[in-house]
Amino acid sequence: MAHLSGNEQATVVTALKHAAPYIRMFKRKVFVLKAGGEAFVSPATTRALVEQVGILHEVGIRVVLVHGGGLQSTRLAETRGVPSQFIDGRRVTNKDALEIAATVLNDQINPMILAAFQDLDVPAVGICGKDARVIKAHQRPRVVREGHDGETVDYGYVGDIDDIDAEILFAHLNNGEVPVISPMSAAADGTMLNINADTVAAAVASAVGAEKLILATTAPGILETRDDPGSLISYIDIAGLAKLRDDGLLADGMLPKAAAIEKALTGGVPRVHVISSQLPDSLLLEIFTNEGTGTLVVNDIEHLSPAEQTS
Numbered sequence: 001m002a003h004l005s006g007n008e009q010a011t012v013v014t015a016l017k018h019a020a021p022y023i024r025m026f027k028r029k030v031f032v033l034k035a036g037g038e039a040f041v042s043p044a045t046t047r048a049l050v051e052q053v054g055i056l057h058e059v060g061i062r063v064v065l066v067h068g069g070g071l072q073s074t075r076l077a078e079t080r081g082v083p084s085q086f087i088d089g090r091r092v093t094n095k096d097a098l099e100i101a102a103t104v105l106n107d108q109i110n111p112m113i114l115a116a117f118q119d120l121d122v123p124a125v126g127i128c129g130k131d132a133r134v135i136k137a138h139q140r141p142r143v144v145r146e147g148h149d150g151e152t153v154d155y156g157y158v159g160d161i162d163d164i165d166a167e168i169l170f171a172h173l174n175n176g177e178v179p180v181i182s183p184m185s186a187a188a189d190g191t192m193l194n195i196n197a198d199t200v201a202a203a204v205a206s207a208v209g210a211e212k213l214i215l216a217t218t219a220p221g222i223l224e225t226r227d228d229p230g231s232l233i234s235y236i237d238i239a240g241l242a243k244l245r246d247d248g249l250l251a252d253g254m255l256p257k258a259a260a261i262e263k264a265l266t267g268g269v270p271r272v273h274v275i276s277s278q279l280p281d282s283l284l285l286e287i288f289t290n291e292g293t294g295t296l297v298v299n300d301i302e303h304l305s306p307a308e309q310t311s
Contacts, residue, residue, distance in 0.1 A: 019288040026287070027060035029211035030173065032269075034201035037071035038218050039277040040109050043116065049216070050116040052283040053178060058124055061287075062173045064204055065124075066181045068197035069104040070253075074222040076100050087145070089255040093156040093194045101194045105182040124178040127168075135185040135200060136163040137193050159185050159193030161200070164207035198260035206267030213264045214286065215257055216277035221294030226251060229240050238262055265299050270305075272297040301303060 009269050033053065040046045047072070070091065074084045077100050085092040093101065106128045117124035125138045127134050137159035172179045181204065183197040198215060205213040225231040226228045228251065236244075241258055244250050250258050261272045274283045275294035 022288045023059045027289060028062065030062045030064065030208050031036065031056065031212045031214060031287075032064045032199055032201050032205040032210045033214045033216065033283070034066040035068065035216040035277055036218065037067075037069040037073070037104075039216055040067065040069070040112060043112060045196050046112050047116045047119070048082070048280070049277065049283070050113060050120060050122070052281060054117070054120045055284060056120040057178060058288065064169060064173070064179045064181065064182060064208065064210075065113070065199055066201040066204060067105070067109055068183065069101070069109045070197075070254070072104045072108065073097070073101050076104060085126065086252070087153050087155070090155065090196055091194070091250045092154075093158050095157065098157040098192060098194055102184060102192060105184055110180060110182045117178060117180070120214050122178060123176055125173075126178050126180050126182070128182040128184060132165075133167050133170060133185075134181065134194065135159075135161060135162050135183075135203075136185065137163070137185040137195060138191055139187050139191060157189070157191065157193055159195040161195065161203045162187075165295065166207040169208055170202070177238050195249050196256050196260075199263070202260035202264040202267070202269075205264045205269045210264075210269050212271045212273060212287075213261075213269050214273045214275060214277050214283065215260070216283065217253070218275045218276065218278060219254070219274070220279065221253070221274045222250075222297070224249065232307065233295050234292075235298070235301065237298050237301045238265055240301070241297060261297050263296070265297065270298065 035049055039049045046132050053065060056063050077084045077097065082096045082100060110126045110128065110147055114124055114126050140158045140160045142157050144153050145151045169179050183195045183200040185193050185195060187193060201213060220229050220232050222233045222236060223231045225235055241261060246257055264272050273286050273294055277284050279293055284295045286294060
């Protein structure tokens with residue numbers, strides 16, 4: 001066995017002491033983690049995230065993982081010559097795009113995540129909404145696009161969520177398993193539907209009464225100035241988030257994220273965290289340190305603890 005130096009021993013003991021209050025606070029609580037496709041570009045990056053989830057699991061935090069796959073879907077669409085279309089940060093899904101999404105989400109990413117959990121000996125179960133009926137949804141009708149003079153948009157085979165069957169998720173959590181959810185469902189007539197993963201994660205977090213919703217993305221968090229990591233916002237509330245959106249400072253994929261954050265907070269989730277999936281151990285740092293790594297979003301900044309406000 002390798003021996004630690006005195007400094008290394010002190011560092012380990014200090015880290016454990018700092019983590020202990022958070023472990024006590026969150027033991028048996030439910031966290032919902034959504035990670036985009038960027039976290040699953042390879043078995044190595046998948047394992048890096050799953051290892052962190054595994055540690056949360058081992059200290060008694062119950063985790064539901066919702067995964068995306070937008071990056072992989074876009075790449076596969078390119079190889080097949082299928083154009084990818086986005087409106088206000090949301091993917092338009094025709095029949096070809098639907099087939100690609102199903103292949104990527106259900107046949108590639110979900111099994112790869114489950115394999116990583118199995119390799120780490122953490123019990124996990126794959127849930128593809130279409131099969132397990134955890135996500136009940138209907139096909140989105142044409143919608144009026146805000147700020148475009150009554151223009152309507154047909155998103156194709158995209159689902160709007162009607163309900164989340166929390167009982168199925170609690171059955172797995174109570175059995176000591178990590179549910180791994182693919183953001184697809186089916187309408188009552190069996191039509192397969194693609195759903196934005198942030199939207200699914202927010203709905204799941206509200207349904208299970210999650211203590212936290214954590215959105216892992218390519219950005220370091222919510223930025224005050226687009227593409228400037230130095231403008232990271234440490235904490236913000238719903239009103240501040242709405243102002244960023246109204247001022248045009250949120251764009252593309254951050255728009256559905258902002259909508260999901262608001263949905264979760266108004267649905268009873270007290271804390272939403274936006275972190276980087278590219279920063280090593282960002283999930284553990286966000287949960288077990290006062291400083292965190294990304295952006296904390298709450299209903300009202302006045303409800304933050306003094307420690308959170310000074311982080």
